[in-house]
Amino acid sequence: MDRRIQKTKDAIIDAFVGLMAEKDFEKITINEIADRANINRGTVYLHYVDKYDLLEKCIDAHLVKLFKNCMPEVNTTDFSTKASMVRTFEYLEQHAFFYSTIFKNKGVPAFRSRLNEMAINNLRKQIDISGINQNMNKEVLVQFLASAAVGSLEWWITNSMPYPAKDMVEQIWTLLERVQLIHQ
């Protein structure tokens, strides 16, 4: 991709997220975004239909990166799964500004459901290949895990990450063991 495109998109996303940290999504205008990104207003329309499209693509791009990090390695063992969980939480720590901004911003209720949706899709694949808990209802298992994970994440992020990533993983891992959803 032409590097100008990436630079422009980066500038737009940065400006957009920065504005979301300061005011409600609905109050943000394309003018403000272009001003802060230091690009021509028309350039925004070369990449996004409107601010709703921008929000959607912004969320998508971040979630894709998140789940790329979240993915355990191939030939997964329990240890590597736990390690990938730590990586995920540490990734969230590194991108705390974005995630806490978008979680806290009124006017973006869509984010939680989008995250939940992606978690569900990912869990379906994971459970298919992991081969454990074959005796349980798959859909119940997926919904249970996704809700637990997303809920915990939301609490951790909106409360300014009160515990380090590793501590969070230890807690959640213990819970997963108790519920016998992973090998003990």
Next chain:
Amino acid sequence: MDRRIQKTKDAIIDAFVGLMAEKDFEKITINEIADRANINRGTVYLHYVDKYDLLEKCIDAHLVKLFKNCMPEVNTTDFSTKASMVRTFEYLEQHAFFYSTIFKNKGVPAFRSRLNEMAINNLRKQIDISGINQNMNKEVLVQFLASAAVGSLEWWITNSMPYPAKDMVEQIWTLLERVQLIHQ
């Protein structure tokens, strides 16, 4: 000016100064500059003939800004002149990275003489309008002051600005008073 030009030049200058902090000017290549600036190598040649031209224009741009800050207000009084001196040193503090980099970099001996040259030109104008020391040989006065100022600056900058801007101005001001070059 088209904002793309300014962005590109900023990226080039930033990359260039950053590299000068790490290695001698002569060891720096256009390839490196373009890589770090994240622009196409050919784009450098749209703005600069070669790295020597880049160095020259880089120095020029910074010195023009410096002396714009250094200039005392119109309708100058002794107090405002002192205030402008403080402003100048504080400006240097804010741009410490550039000035210490370019002063310390082997391969850029030109900087000191360029600074001296600009100081001389500025002092000539200043002394014409200030109306003091009319009894002294103007050229001697100019050379004396320029050498003292540039020498003090170079020492202060290459020694990592050991004193705050205000203290430096106090010291230099006292010396200027002793030499009776300003109103007492």
Next chain:
DNA sequence: TTGTATCTGTTGATTTATCAACAAAAACCA
């Protein structure tokens, strides 16, 4: 309500940056 200002989305002409390819020069190193 009416008038004013701001924001929006789009257009077309223009400028700038990109990329790939090239030959020549310089640097390197075995």
Next chain:
DNA sequence: TGGTTTTTGTTGATAAATCAACAGATACAA
């Protein structure tokens, strides 16, 4: 030394960003 790699400076075709101008929509205050 001779051969290889890197750097340099230039080119032309193409893509992206800019700017100014426009009309319509919203917001907002008198």
